[in-house]
Amino acid sequence: MAEYAMFIDTSKCTGCRACQVACKNWNGLPAEETDFWGTYENPKTLTGNTWTKVKFNEKVENGNIKLLFAKIQCMHCNDASCMAVCATKAISRRPGGMIVIDQNRCVGCRNCVTACPFGAVNFSEETGTPRKCRLCEDRVAAGLQPACVNACLSGALNFGERSEMLALAKKRQKELLAAGEKAIIYGEKELGGTHVIYLLTDEPEAYGLPKDPEIATSVVPSGWTWALAGLGLIALFPLRRFTEARKKGGEA
Amino acid sequence: MHNHVVWPMAIVIYLFLAGIAGGAFYSGALAEFYSGGKYRRLSKWGTYLALPLILIGVIMLIFDLGRSPYFWHIILKDNFTPLVVWSSTMSVGTWFLTIFGVLSFIILLFWLSEEERTKDWPIINRFKGKDSVRKFLTFINMIVGMLVAAYTGILLASTSVPMWHATPFLGLLFACSATSTGLAALMLCHKAANDPDEEMLHLLGKADMDVIFLELAAFALLLIGLGAFAPELGLKALITGPYGIAFWVGIVICGLIFPLAIEIYVNKFPTLTLGLTTLAAVLVLVGGFLVRYVIIYAGQIAWKA
Numbered sequence: 001m002a003e004y005a006m007f008i009d010t011s012k013c014t015g016c017r018a019c020q021v022a023c024k025n026w027n028g029l030p031a032e033e034t035d036f037w038g039t040y041e042n043p044k045t046l047t048g049n050t051w052t053k054v055k056f057n058e059k060v061e062n063g064n065i066k067l068l069f070a071k072i073q074c075m076h077c078n079d080a081s082c083m084a085v086c087a088t089k090a091i092s093r094r095p096g097g098m099i100v101i102d103q104n105r106c107v108g109c110r111n112c113v114t115a116c117p118f119g120a121v122n123f124s125e126e127t128g129t130p131r132k133c134r135l136c137e138d139r140v141a142a143g144l145q146p147a148c149v150n151a152c153l154s155g156a157l158n159f160g161e162r163s164e165m166l167a168l169a170k171k172r173q174k175e176l177l178a179a180g181e182k183a184i185i186y187g188e189k190e191l192g193g194t195h196v197i198y199l200l201t202d203e204p205e206a207y208g209l210p211k212d213p214e215i216a217t218s219v220v221p222s223g224w225t226w227a228l229a230g231l232g233l234i235a236l237f238p239l240r241r242f243t244e245a246r247k248k249g250g251e252a
Numbered sequence: 253m254h255n256h257v258v259w260p261m262a263i264v265i266y267l268f269l270a271g272i273a274g275g276a277f278y279s280g281a282l283a284e285f286y287s288g289g290k291y292r293r294l295s296k297w298g299t300y301l302a303l304p305l306i307l308i309g310v311i312m313l314i315f316d317l318g319r320s321p322y323f324w325h326i327i328l329k330d331n332f333t334p335l336v337v338w339s340s341t342m343s344v345g346t347w348f349l350t351i352f353g354v355l356s357f358i359i360l361l362f363w364l365s366e367e368e369r370t371k372d373w374p375i376i377n378r379f380k381g382k383d384s385v386r387k388f389l390t391f392i393n394m395i396v397g398m399l400v401a402a403y404t405g406i407l408l409a410s411t412s413v414p415m416w417h418a419t420p421f422l423g424l425l426f427a428c429s430a431t432s433t434g435l436a437a438l439m440l441c442h443k444a445a446n447d448p449d450e451e452m453l454h455l456l457g458k459a460d461m462d463v464i465f466l467e468l469a470a471f472a473l474l475l476i477g478l479g480a481f482a483p484e485l486g487l488k489a490l491i492t493g494p495y496g497i498a499f500w501v502g503i504v505i506c507g508l509i510f511p512l513a514i515e516i517y518v519n520k521f522p523t524l525t526l527g528l529t530t531l532a533a534v535l536v537l538v539g540g541f542l543v544r545y546v547i548i549y550a551g552q553i554a555w556k557a
């Protein structure tokens with residue numbers, strides 16, 4: 001199987017949210033009760049029942065508000081934090097690059113929810129497990145495009161072999177740069193390369209994307225080093241106070 | 253509704269109990285070894301504390317799972333062979349926990365065989381008079397207990413929650429706190445058992461005093477690290493956010509400075525002791541609980557807000 005990727009060209013996104021609806025449809029996900037919170041963006045975050053949504057990022061620039069639309073979902077990272085922390089091996093990478101949660105293996109510990117740098121893995125009360133975008137593994141296997149890509153009218157969403165998507169992104173970046181606009185590619189190198197690649201028209205932070213994301217397990221070796229050093233100190237100094245008892249003699 | 257708290261109170265309580273269990277076990281074991289056997293009973297109390305606390309903690313963990321009946325997937329594959337995922341702190345930690353629980357149970361049988369009231373129990377007599385085996389197992393389990401105490405902090409660090417992930421000091425902090433709460437629990441055992449040996453209580457207090465100094469240092473490292481790597485979602489959320497008061501009053505003053513002051517005072521004037529030391533022990537336990545509670549809640553709420 002080829003290595004796939006989705007290419008999201010945010011410069012073309014109109015914020016129509018057809019992708020968001022298509023995802024719900026294909027995956028049979030229930031609607032959410034939402035509030036109006038000053039924007040048409042809803043729900044507030046991805047959830048166990050909303051695997052993709054369009055973020056309406058606002059940025060104030062020279063007194064003007066710039067709207068930066070971006071569809072968000074699981075990034076299908078090569079260095080996938082969820083997969084690294086999962087104790088049950090419920091999370092695996094498929095040959096196409098998709099990161100998929102085996103709902104029968106998962107125990108619902110939610111470590112993956114806390115581990116994802118993108119907030120893309122979320123717990124579903126109904127299933128007792130986290131659920132998220134699978135890059136429509138089933139559709140792709142049948143030769144179709146992911147449901148969201150299929151629904152996109154503006155050309156913002158593209159799907160295909162990762163190398164082709166990257167080439168497309170670079171081509172578009174050149175065009176935008178030539179027109180004097182900002183154009184940043186996100187996902188080429190981040191987290192070992194992701195299977196969702198963005199072309200952003202502003203800094204990643206303006207889209208709520210972490211600038212230099214790190215795999216969740218990156219502090220584990222240094223964490224153990226400090227902790228074991230501390231425990232060594234504790235065993236060698238504070239607790240050695242009990243040797244004082246010997247000097248005083250007693251009933252041993 | 254979307255819940256911002258992914259890991260709720262059950263996890264706080266579990267991490268707290270596992271810390272006391274590990275801390276009481278290895279502190280008691282080291283007290284036995286360092287004192288040349290004089291404080292053997294601290295090792296016994298450590299065992300008596302460790303097993304029930306670990307069991308309660310694990311039961312809470314299992315009930316907190318979204319699919320509790322499948323909890324065994326954490327240590328076994330579908331074909332029932334053992335599963336270790338080295339990159340997963342939860343996997344590695346669960347193995348420490350399992351080994352700690354099993355060894356604590358076996359060691360408990362050795363201790364029980366010495367008790368008067370177990371005379372007529374079946375099987376238990378086989379454990380009688382095998383103290384060198386018990387000591388050997390205690391030594392091993394002491395190390396496992398340390399790993400249990402440390403992993404609870406590292407488990408939190410191997411996430412993307414900025415307050416937990418931004419520095420490598422959470423395992424160190426939780427290990428210090430586990431030791432302190434373990435020593436405090438042993439002090440309360442001394443009281444509960446009406447033990448006449450005040451010298452032992454003093455030494456527990458002195459050891460705890462040193463550990464609290466280390467814990468303060470660990471907190472200082474954590475705050476400096478958070479200031480550098482996660483100023484908003486880490487440092488500010490911890491010391492000023494909605495949990496700021498719990499942090500300063502609950503953890504720093506009641507949980508660290510106050511018991512430390514008592515222990516220093518008692519160390520200077522050893523005649524005034526029992527009541528004060530008990531108070532210090534209770535404060536340490538309350539503080540230890542708040543360390544988990546504040547870090548777990550403040551960290552998650554700031555992250556998802």
Ligand code: SF4
Pocket residue numbers: 082085086087088089090091101105106107108109110111112113129130
């Ligand atoms: S919630 Fe399920 S998929 Fe996520 S880490 Fe736990 S066992 Fe793995």
